[in-house]
Amino acid sequence: MNDYSEARRAGDRLAAGHGVDDPFAAAIRATHVAMLVTDATQADDPIIFANDAFLKLTGYDRDEVIGRNCRFLQGPGADPQAVSALREAVAAGQDLSVELLNYRKDGSSFWNALSLSPVRNGAGEVVYFFASLLDVTDKKAAEVRVRDRRDDLEQLVEARTHELTLALEQKTALLHEVDHRVKNNLQLISSLLLLQNRRVTDPTLKASLKGMLGRVNAIATVHRRLFQSEDVERFDVSAFIRDMVADLMGSAMRDDIAVQLDLERVDIAASKAAPFALVINELLTNALRHGFPEGHGGRILVGVARQDGEFRIEITDNGVGMDRDNRPSGFGLTIVQLLCQQLKAKWETTDAEPGTRVIVLLPVNGAH
Amino acid sequence: MTGRALDVLIVEDEMLLAIELEHLIEEVGCHSLGCAMSSDEAVDLAEKLHPDLALVDVHLSDGPTGVEVARKISRDCGGVALFMTANVKRLPDDFAGACGVIGKPYSEHGVKTALSYLRYCLQQGQAPGPVPVGLTLAPAYAELWGLSDVLPKIA
Numbered sequence: 058m059n060d061y062s063e064a065r066r067a068g069d070r071l072a073a074g075h076g077v078d079d080p081f082a083a084a085i086r087a088t089h090v091a092m093l094v095t096d097a098t099q100a101d102d103p104i105i106f107a108n109d110a111f112l113k114l115t116g117y118d119r120d121e122v123i124g125r126n127c128r129f130l131q132g133p134g135a136d137p138q139a140v141s142a143l144r145e146a147v148a149a150g151q152d153l154s155v156e157l158l159n160y161r162k163d164g165s166s167f168w169n170a171l172s173l174s175p176v177r178n179g180a181g182e183v184v185y186f187f188a189s190l191l192d193v194t195d196k197k198a199a200e201v202r203v204r205d206r207r208d209d210l211e212q213l214v215e216a217r218t219h220e221l222t223l224a225l226e227q228k229t230a231l232l233h234e235v236d237h238r239v240k241n242n243l244q245l246i247s248s249l250l251l252l253q254n255r256r257v258t259d260p261t262l263k264a265s266l267k268g269m270l271g272r273v274n275a276i277a278t279v280h281r282r283l284f285q286s287e288d289v290e291r292f293d294v295s296a297f298i299r300d301m302v303a304d305l306m307g308s309a310m311r312d313d314i315a316v317q318l319d320l321e322r323v324d325i326a327a328s329k330a331a332p333f334a335l336v337i338n339e340l341l342t343n344a345l346r347h348g349f350p351e352g353h354g355g356r357i358l359v360g361v362a363r364q365d366g367e368f369r370i371e372i373t374d375n376g377v378g379m380d381r382d383n384r385p386s387g388f389g390l391t392i393v394q395l396l397c398q399q400l401k402a403k404w405e406t407t408d409a410e411p412g413t414r415v416i417v418l419l420p421v422n423g424a425h
Numbered sequence: 426m427t428g429r430a431l432d433v434l435i436v437e438d439e440m441l442l443a444i445e446l447e448h449l450i451e452e453v454g455c456h457s458l459g460c461a462m463s464s465d466e467a468v469d470l471a472e473k474l475h476p477d478l479a480l481v482d483v484h485l486s487d488g489p490t491g492v493e494v495a496r497k498i499s500r501d502c503g504g505v506a507l508f509m510t511a512n513v514k515r516l517p518d519d520f521a522g523a524c525g526v527i528g529k530p531y532s533e534h535g536v537k538t539a540l541s542y543l544r545y546c547l548q549q550g551q552a553p554g555p556v557p558v559g560l561t562l563a564p565a566y567a568e569l570w571g572l573s574d575v576l577p578k579i580a
Contacts, residue, residue, distance in 0.1 A: 233512070233515075236511070237511045237512050240511030240528075240529045240530050241439070241511050241529060241530075243529075243530040244439075244442060244511070244529045244530040244531070245439060245441060245442065247530060247532070247533075248439075248441045248442050248444075248445040249441060251445050251448075251533055252441060252444065252445050252448075255448060270533075274530075274532045277530035277531075277532065278532075280530065281528050281529075281530060284514075299558075300558055300559075303557075303558040304532050304534050304535060304558065304559075307534040307535075307538060308532070308533060308534035
């Protein structure tokens, strides 16, 4: 074996520079880290030195490895990318750290954390490569376990996310369906009231029906508004009042009454929207009907503002006032009283000289 | 009130709503051509009677067929469709050729105002002013009637 003897001689030359008492050489021979030296000046870069740890790791005898290129450690499971990185580092004379699957003499495999460094002579030419090999099979196995576990978890998360997305879609569809039915039923109720109102001639009954129609319309306006915003939990008070006033004033057909709106944007919980709307409807209707009898025009101010942790809703008219025999109907006021109690709102009516001022103070967070 | 009375077809499967709508149509000085409850009936009546305006609910007695009805009326019958639905958000972006939508639940006043407004638009070719509360115009019609700068807010 010519290669072997040549490599052997190169190994001897290397050893000759490091006597038996050289502590570095002794350390390399004795360390538990597998180490190799190859001769870069010979064809195909043969191994010229292998320490005992290397022989123990790979299961080869020394004379089976000296004179051979390291590639005999590779096998069917070698990662082509790692192998070509190794080849390029050798060709370019560069350092390299890489993890690759290697094989022992008995065919069993191990993960090798390989560190490769070129050794240069005084002229800067690469004369040797020095390699250390570390068996990191356990670490690799742990990595694989972690990755498998993570993949499992990711699959689990994905499946759960899918379930939740489906559930949300179903919930949204259901919400739309219920919303649709509520709106259609409100439409039906208001059409019923309108139809009956057309048949009735008794003015008292007609006024009652009109009053009920107004209340149903107030709730209808709430529902038209509720699902228009993206946030189904909140209800835009000012937008509602704007709609409500447009509708009430339009159907009252009173061009002699001007409405001034001074609305700050405030939200209330959607669950309070209907009682709130009913209160506002009664107060606005009262201002219209009792403040301004036929032939007596004027102005109504509707204001919404945030004030000391409360929403302050003001409805002021400069009409005839309520001290005469035009007091609002008992039922309307009862509604306001009961619903303000329900909303934990304070409510007071004062003389605006002339006219009437009603202030509703609604707690922002549900309590005073 | 300008011009001749508009001929209006009601496409609605809820009888009480349809009857009440007829009253409202007559009260604003338009003429009701009658009521269709299914998509076939609606298209038949529209082809026969050539309504100026068709008030179209999305859910009819044969299912959610109102969108197709509106498309056919505006494409094949020379009429203008107006949706009346509780599901404003489910309408296609192009409104299926309809001129707009009144969201349910609408009020008596809301419908009357919208009808008067649309009559002006249809007869004069331009809007008399900003779109009234309760009515939302399709983008194409808002532009046609000179409202491209003041598009109604859907939100």
